[in-house]
Amino acid sequence: MKLEMTLPERPSFLHALPILDLLALVMLFPVLTAALAPQAGVEVELPETEFRLQRVANPIVLSVSGGSEPEYWVGKQRVEREALMSVVAERAGDWNEGGRPAVLLKVDKSAQSLGMELSFELLREGYRCLWGAKLAQ
Structure with missing residues (x-):
């Protein structure tokens, strides 16, 4: 009795599965890296809190x-100190979340007095x- 293979000679859909897995991974990496990227334009060392x-x-x-020369960033835009409040006011004009506009201050440990x-000015x-x-551990 001779055994016969029921699959065609070249089952193309079986060869395509590893390629589909690779494409899924290639599409997943940009999504994950965008979530892990810094939210603002500059990285600061935040103080700890509970x-x-x-x-x-x-x-x-x-x-x-x-x-010695602190930089000011609103979102991902670098701003000079003199124009800072006008840029914040411009961004607050787009505020549609209800209530007063909220400003999240991310101030480096070494610039707490500037913060x-x-x-107070805000x-x-x-x-x-x-x-x-950052939360204290």
């Missing part, structure tokens, strides 16, 4: 880097100030 930040949908992210000045202008910090 408190959790309240959740606010789409806050205006204002980052201040440390060093305090900025928060509070005087009528914004809600949220300080970004």
